[in-house]
Amino acid sequence: MMRALQTRLQLCRRLAIGLGLGLGLVCAPALAHKGSDAYLDIQQLEPSANPGVSANAEKIRDFGLVLAVAIRDLDLVVPLDANADGRVTWGEVKAAMPQVLALFDQVAQLDVPAGTQAACALHWQADGLERRSDGVYLRATARARCPLNQALRFKYSLLRDQDATHRLLVAGRIGGKDLLSTMSPQQGSLLLSPEGGTQVEGTAGGAQAAAGRASGRWSTLRDYFGLGMHHLLQGYDHLAFLLALVLPLRLSLLRSHPAAPSRENSGGVTATGRRRATWLALLRTVTAFTIGHSITLMLATFGLTQASPLWVEPAIALSIAVTALLNLHPVKWIRVDVLALLFGLVHGYGFAGLLLEAAAPGGLLPWALAGFNLGVEAGQLTAVLGWVLVSQAVVGRSWYATVVVRGGSALLVLLAAWWFWQRVS
Numbered sequence: 001m002m003r004a005l006q007t008r009l010q011l012c013r014r015l016a017i018g019l020g021l022g023l024g025l026v027c028a029p030a031l032a033h034k035g036s037d038a039y040l041d042i043q044q045l046e047p048s049a050n051p052g053v054s055a056n057a058e059k060i061r062d063f064g065l066v067l068a069v070a071i072r073d074l075d076l077v078v079p080l081d082a083n084a085d086g087r088v089t090w091g092e093v094k095a096a097m098p099q100v101l102a103l104f105d106q107v108a109q110l111d112v113p114a115g116t117q118a119a120c121a122l123h124w125q126a127d128g129l130e131r132r133s134d135g136v137y138l139r140a141t142a143r144a145r146c147p148l149n150q151a152l153r154f155k156y157s158l159l160r161d162q163d164a165t166h167r168l169l170v171a172g173r174i175g176g177k178d179l180l181s182t183m184s185p186q187q188g189s190l191l192l193s194p195e196g197g198t199q200v201e202g203t204a205g206g207a208q209a210a211a212g213r214a215s216g217r218w219s220t221l222r223d224y225f226g227l228g229m230h231h232l233l234q235g236y237d238h239l240a241f242l243l244a245l246v247l248p249l250r251l252s253l254l255r256s257h258p259a260a261p262s263r264e265n266s267g268g269v270t271a272t273g274r275r276r277a278t279w280l281a282l283l284r285t286v287t288a289f290t291i292g293h294s295i296t297l298m299l300a301t302f303g304l305t306q307a308s309p310l311w312v313e314p315a316i317a318l319s320i321a322v323t324a325l326l327n328l329h330p331v332k333w334i335r336v337d338v339l340a341l342l343f344g345l346v347h348g349y350g351f352a353g354l355l356l357e358a359a360a361p362g363g364l365l366p367w368a369l370a371g372f373n374l375g376v377e378a379g380q381l382t383a384v385l386g387w388v389l390v391s392q393a394v395v396g397r398s399w400y401a402t403v404v405v406r407g408g409s410a411l412l413v414l415l416a417a418w419w420f421w422q423r424v425s
Contacts, residue, residue, distance in 0.1 A: 010132070036163050038156070039137075040108075041359065042179065042192065063144040063174075064392055065122065068137040068159065076101060076162045080235060082215060093138065097126050103158075104140055111153040111189050120146040133309045133353045153189040160185035162272050165234055166341035167227065169358045177216060178361035180368055182223045208245040218366045221371040228375020231354060232383070237419060239383055244412050245285050245340055246387055247405050249278050250395050281336070286384060288337040292344020293351060294373055300352035301369050307349040314423045316350055319343035321416035327409035345388040351376060 027319045043060040104124040122142040159166040172179045183415045299305045
């Protein structure tokens with residue numbers, strides 16, 4: 001008996017340590033909804049009215065590009081914080097500017113044939129600093145003159161070896177068509193003008209333009225689906241909130257496990273009924289959370305309402321703490337699905353910041369929103385399924401409620417308190 005008790009205590013200790021380490025890995029980021037992102041705006045410029053311009057000049061397109069990269073990201077490649085005091089000043093940025101611009105010339109270029117490289121080469125110039133929701137960004141500009149019928153590809157490899165999660169969000173207008181896409185440093189290059197910027201008149205040209213618009217919508221839907229899933233799985237506070245919601249639910253895939261929601265009175269109900277009730281509780285809770293953050297994500301993206309990250313980010317941390325505390329001290333009159341719906345409204349504002357700062361063109365904004373929202377839901381389902389599969393090893397244990405539910409909830413409260421302190425300080 002003593003040996004069995006010692007074995008059980010050892011298992012509980014290991015599981016608690018594992019939960020602590022897992023949660024500890026996500027303590028670093030304070031703004032977990034906003035990952036490592038850079039922004040590129042590219043516009044095809046109107047030809048200048050110059051009577052001395054030759055006829056051949058009509059075959060040249062002029063482009064203006066604006067690149068914005070976070071100071072914290074640049075500091076991973078170029079040592080901006082010269083005195084290592086944890087703060088980057090404007091003087092330190094100016095001192096390192098030649099290195100930064102030389103870096104941009106290497107990692108952000110148009111990929112064109114050798115014969116036109118000189119005409120299309122980008123030479124980045126500093127254009128000041130700008131503040132976004134997640135910090136200060138360095139902005140740089142460049143001009144390019146490229147052949148009209150030349151398909152353009154933009155190469156981007158910043159942070160390729162430093163941060164695999166980094167993404168470049170591209171927006172603009174080329175050849176009369178809106179452009180909206182994303183790329184990673186590992187991707188290589190992004191096609192900017194799939195039709196070479198040509199303009200074809202007549203019926204065939206109209207069909208080609210319609211096909212181009214359809215292709216643009218589909219590619220935007222696809223790219224932003226991936227971006228939404230990427231940011232959900234990177235959104236550690238969003239994942240922590242989901243974990244707080246599902247911890248009390250003993251989600252068993254095996255009939256032999258006594259799966260019963262700890263927040264519901266299961267007296268007099270068969271094992272099959274309890275199991276069904278558990279999965280229905282999960283469906284209601286996750287659906288309510290989805291509805292909540294979808295509402296505010298849509299309203300904020302279309303500019304119908306807005307919220308400052310100064311209160312949204314601390315409120316997200318509080319949502320984790322409150323939900324985890326209710327796991328420790330349940331309140332009978334509080335419905336978990338209603339709680340998930342209300343807190344989902346707050347989390348939606350956290351996601352909206354990314355779409356707003358991407359500056360999506362109006363014609364592609366609905367497709368970006370739809371793709372991003374679907375990607376978030378796919379990531380959410382992936383995360384919940386991952387927890388269900390991982391928890392199968394212990395969900396049937398007698399100590400599950402004590403160690404996993406109560407111990408995990410206590411750790412989530414501590415984690416949420418740390419995030420809250422980071423975001424208000």
